[in-house]
Amino acid sequence: MSLLSVDNLSVAFGRVRVVDGVSFSVDRGRTLGIVGESGSGKSVSTLAIMGLLRGASVTGSVTFDGEELVGAPAERLRSLRGARLSMIFQDPLSSLHPFYTVGEQIAEAYRLHKKASRKVAHERAVEMLGEVGIPAPRRRAREHPHRFSGGMRQRVMIAMALACEPDLLIADEPTTALDVTVQAQILELIQRLQSEYGLGIIMITHDLGVVARIADDVLVMYGGRAAERAASARVFDDPRHPYTQGLLASVPGLGRGTEGPGGGRLRAIPGNPPLPSAFPPGCRFHPRCSVALDICATEQPALLGTVRQVACHREGEL
Amino acid sequence: MIVYALRRLGAIALIMLVICAITFAIFYLLPDDPALDACGKSCTSARLADVRHAMGLDQPVLTQFLSYLSGIFAGRTLGTSGLDCAAPCFGYSWQYASPVWDLLLDRLGVSASLAAGAAVLWLVVGVLLGLMAALRKGSLLDRGIVLSALATTSAPVYLIAALLIYFVILQGELLPFPDYQPVLDNPAAWVASLILPWITLAALYAAMYIRLTRASMIETMAEPYIRTARAKGLPERTVVVKHGLRSTMTPILTIFGIDLGGLLAGAMITETMFGLPGLGKLTFDAIGKSDQPVVLGVTLLAALFITLANLVVDLLYGVIDPRVRYA
Structure with a gap:
């Protein structure tokens, strides 16, 4: 049984369905990369799992360690959040409260979930800061977030997320706001902690380099739906969905773009991703797809396949 | 923090001085004559001059202003009236027959x-x-x-x-x-x-x-x-x-x-x-x-x-x- 199983998850705000029937799973010690552009529904899906979406209607099924989370009482979800399900975010500065010391912020969840005393929780915070590689953790625990650099702040976020030793970590673009060298350090840290704690990880990103580096499995999302889902190596060696192919071709050194007929030129996908309020009918990628057929404009392709799943009418011929 | 507070207090003193000067100037320019009010109904021009002198209003405005300022810190005697106004002296209300500070x-x-x-x-x-x-x-x-x-x-x-x-x-x-x-x-x-x-x-x-x-x-x-x-x-x-x-x-x-x-x-x-x-x-x-x-x-x-x-x-x-x- 997977640690987390998401089945046919849909999320709607009013009449606008921003996530439409997405399924995936994550095992302990494994990493799922969810890739997509802004508005593809990747963040919304994970916020729905955490029970952090307000005013949205969430349908489908999310089982975490055998327990159904969709429709679970808010209080139950709250007791899981920060304890067994943790999340880190893109911008570590605005995600940390400016008025409290990092020690206080890390200790807060520990005190709550572990019923620990203030003192014990503070010790835990210091320990975690050391664990994520912050020098002089005892002193730095008493400092406020603005005294930390971007990479250090993300380490603080990670320390906060892992203080209660959760089973699943959802990382929403954790390296996007960081320098490239710092990005690599943070990814390394996440990987080290994963093997230490046996964490299941969902890594949300639009950076294919990050996915290639740490994900075991990849889910490519477009317009609130799954476009392609497979083991990471398969997706990068042999992308099947035209959207995935386009994504890879637009990144240097990752996919076919560098060796393709363009003579090493990067190819951009024409057009812009659709807004959730104006998803096109049929395959949502068809207006931007270079190989679209008539059927693509009318009928939604099913996500088919076993080892790898692709939602494309032309799967098999291309 | 203390240096900052002291610096700010200095700035406040300066602001107060400016406000004081502006307010003082406005009252000086107003057509109202305090001496005329104090002089009463049967006022002759000779009596008015006496009152004005007693209240110190016949002095140049700058002198009046400076004596007002020093009164705040050192107290002063009002004009030639012989009225003592102890520090901090913010002037004297003829209306209430009392130093302004006491009123405040x-x-x-x-x-x-x-x-x-x-x-x-x-x-x-x-x-x-x-x-x-x-x-x-x-x-x-x-x-x-x-x-x-x-x-x-x-x-x-x-x-x-x-x-x-x-x-x-x-x-x-x-x-x-x-x-x-x-x-x-x-x-x-x-x-x-x-x-x-x-x-x-x-x-x-x-x-x-x-x-x-x-x-x-x-x-x-x-x-x-x-x-x-x-x-x-x-x-x-x-x-x-x-x-x-x-x-x-x-x-x-x-x-x-x-x-x-x-x-x-x-x-x-x-x-x-x-x-x-x-x-x-x-x-x-x-x-x-x-x-x-x-x-x-x-x-x-x-x-x-x-x-x-x-x-x-x-x-x-x-x-x-x-x-x-x-x-």
Whole structure:
């Protein structure tokens, strides 16, 4: 049984369905990369799992360690959040409260979930800061977030997320706001902690380099739906969905773009991703797809396949 | 921090000097002649000159100003009248036959009582209602609160005071007409005399605090760190109070300092409507009788309170928000 199983998850705000029937799973010690552009529904899906979406209607099924989370009482979800399900975010500065010391912020969840005393929780915070590689953790625990650099702040976020030793970590673009060298350090840290704690990880990103580096499995999302889902190596060696192919071709050194007929030129996908309020009918990628057929404009392709799943009418011929 | 505070105090002294000069100049330019008022009805030009000389008004304006300034610190004798005005001397009210400073001190307790009580009331009501409106944004409750806030801001303070006097005192006979007693003499009478003025002022100010709290809280609750707090599994009450409200207090504190500082120097209309012998009433009467030394004194006191309140607020920022620490 997977640690987390998401089945046919849909999320709607009013009449606008921003996530439409997405399924995936994550095992302990494994990493799922969810890739997509802004508005593809990747963040919304994970916020729905955490029970952090307000005013949205969430349908489908999310089982975490055998327990159904969709429709679970808010209080139950709250007791899981920060304890067994943790999340880190893109911008570590605005995600940390400016008025409290990092020690206080890390200790807060520990005190709550572990019923620990203030003192014990503070010790835990210091320990975690050391664990994520912050020098002089005892002193730095008493400092406020603005005294930390971007990479250090993300380490603080990670320390906060892992203080209660959760089973699943959802990382929403954790390296996007960081320098490239710092990005690599943070990814390394996440990987080290994963093997230490046996964490299941969902890594949300639009950076294919990050996915290639740490994900075991990849889910490519477009317009609130799954476009392609497979083991990471398969997706990068042999992308099947035209959207995935386009994504890879637009990144240097990752996919076919560098060796393709363009003579090493990067190819951009024409057009812009659709807004959730104006998803096109049929395959949502068809207006931007270079190989679209008539059927693509009318009928939604099913996500088919076993080892790898692709939602494309032309799967098999291309 | 201490260096910063000292530097600010220096700046305040400078501001006070400028305000003092401007106010002094305005009164000098006014057509009102204090000597003429003091001279009385059967005034001859010879008598007027005597009075003017006695009051020191025949001196050049700069001399008058400098003697006013030095009087504040060293005290002075007024003109040739032989009247002694001990430091801090803010001039002499011929109207009340008393040094202005004594008048100010005498009235300050009333205005401070009024300001403090009203401030507590409007702060509690304003922040609480603003918070409720923000958390139920778009609901009927929110609209009701925002609408009533708008209504009370639009209503002039004398209207609120008049309605309260009419319905509570005259019609309802629930309270006697305010007869101010110092809190130490008679706490019950103190409250009874101030409760309606408190409500009047609080109604005026609470509306602004409701709107401010609501706007600031809505903004704060959309911050990523609020999402982090929820992602940690904190109960919603902790998220709202510990993580949300704390950030919201910064803009509220700013306005609060200025409001309170201004009010300490008297709420002119409210005090006059309720006949409270505070600084506002003193100012109102002094303006009516062109008692310039009193108006000048109250103006300086108000300026001092506002600038000091600003300083206190700025220092408190450093306590509330660790990003603001002064070198």
